[in-house]
Amino acid sequence: xxxxxxxxxxxxxxxxxxxxxxxxxxxxxxxxxxxxxxxxxxxxxxxxxxxxxxxxxxxxxxxxxxxxxxxxxxxxxxxxxxxxxxxxxxxxx
Amino acid sequence: xxxxxxxxxxxxxxxxxxxxxxxxxxxxxxxxxxxxxxxxxxxxxxxxxxxxxxxxxxxxxxxxxxxxxxxxxxxxxxxxxxxxxxxxxxxxx
Numbered sequence: 275x276x277x278x279x280x281x282x283x284x285x286x287x288x289x290x291x292x293x294x295x296x297x298x299x300x301x302x303x304x305x306x307x308x309x310x311x312x313x314x315x316x317x318x319x320x321x322x323x324x325x326x327x328x329x330x331x332x333x334x335x336x337x338x339x340x341x342x343x344x345x346x347x348x349x350x351x352x353x354x355x356x357x358x359x360x361x362x363x364x365x366x367x
Numbered sequence: 368x369x370x371x372x373x374x375x376x377x378x379x380x381x382x383x384x385x386x387x388x389x390x391x392x393x394x395x396x397x398x399x400x401x402x403x404x405x406x407x408x409x410x411x412x413x414x415x416x417x418x419x420x421x422x423x424x425x426x427x428x429x430x431x432x433x434x435x436x437x438x439x440x441x442x443x444x445x446x447x448x449x450x451x452x453x454x455x456x457x458x459x460x
Contacts, residue, residue: 285449285453288451289453292454363447
């Protein structure tokens with residue numbers, strides 16, 4: 275499974291990269307995805323240890339919190355920096 | 368065909384974005400691709416008018432020059448800027 279061969283997965287990683295944690299519902303709205311579609315891509319990202327999915331109970335409701343791992347952050351940073359280098363636009367730290 | 372659902376196509380566009388023109392052989396070496404693989408992705412990018420493929424004869428040899436179009440540049444810029452915005456890393460011009 276090539277992780278970056280999906281615009282949705284790249285955007286999930288981008289969103290998490292700047293925030294560390296996101297609620298499932300935030301990601302879903304931000305990227306305009308269905309529950310099923312987001313779940314599908316999160317499972318793939320979890321499998322390669324780019325994210326962790328943490329279940330919590332908040333005010334009696336079960337919620338999913340998505341956390342990007344160091345491996346996920348490094349991988350996203352390498353991807354975006356390669357694109358920026360190729361396009362001669364510098365890098366992000 | 369989702370253009371950005373391919374890491375290779377994104378990298379081809381990134382490389383062209385900073386240069387306007389590239390030789391086929393340059394792209395092939397820079398991105399470490401086979402002739403067939405690069406040709407496959409260039410055809411897809413040509414079909415959506417993101418690039419033009421120009422055949423020239425240079426010192427008696429037929430060469431392919433790849434040019435990114437304004438549409439291709441705009442599309443790549445929008446893609447990378449959306450990723451940078453999502454990850455809170457600013458935009459490229």
